[in-house]
Amino acid sequence: MEDVMSKATAKSEPQNGAHQQPTDAVFQAINETVNCYVAWATAWNREISDFAARRMSHQKTLVDQVRECEDTTAFAETQQSWLQQAQDDYSEEFKRLADLNFSYALNSTETDAKEKI
Numbered sequence: 763m764e765d766v767m768s769k770a771t772a773k774s775e776p777q778n779g780a781h782q783q784p785t786d787a788v789f790q791a792i793n794e795t796v797n798c799y800v801a802w803a804t805a806w807n808r809e810i811s812d813f814a815a816r817r818m819s820h821q822k823t824l825v826d827q828v829r830e831c832e833d834t835t836a837f838a839e840t841q842q843s844w845l846q847q848a849q850d851d852y853s854e855e856f857k858r859l860a861d862l863n864f865s866y867a868l869n870s871t872e873t874d875a876k877e878k879i
Contacts, residue, residue, distance in 0.1 A: 802866040809862060813855045820847055 824844045831837040 798866065798869065805862055806859070809858055817851060820844070820851065
């Protein structure tokens with residue numbers, strides 16, 4: 763992103779050293795950066811919200827299953843199963859968030875690379 767801004771700023775600086783107003787290139791670079799950030803933040807928030815909803819659903823299922831336990835063995839098995847599911851859910855969520863971050867970082871890098879060509 764710094765490369766985009768420095769290139770856009772360099773394009774707006776006149777050769778004689780006099781100060782000029784930023785050009786459309788500067789505003790375009792800023793707009794692209796903001797749009798990329800907003801898209802990432804929206805996707806991140808959606809993913810976190812979906813994850814929270816899934817975990818709450820699993821929590822409700824646990825409570826329902828615990829109510830049906832007839833002895834401590836059934837309770838322990840239910841709890842163990844729930845803990846394994848929670849571990850799997852958190853591992854999968856971490857991977858989804860890492861993939862999301864990587865895809866937006868890669869998109870940003872590809873945009874910068876296209877501008878250098």
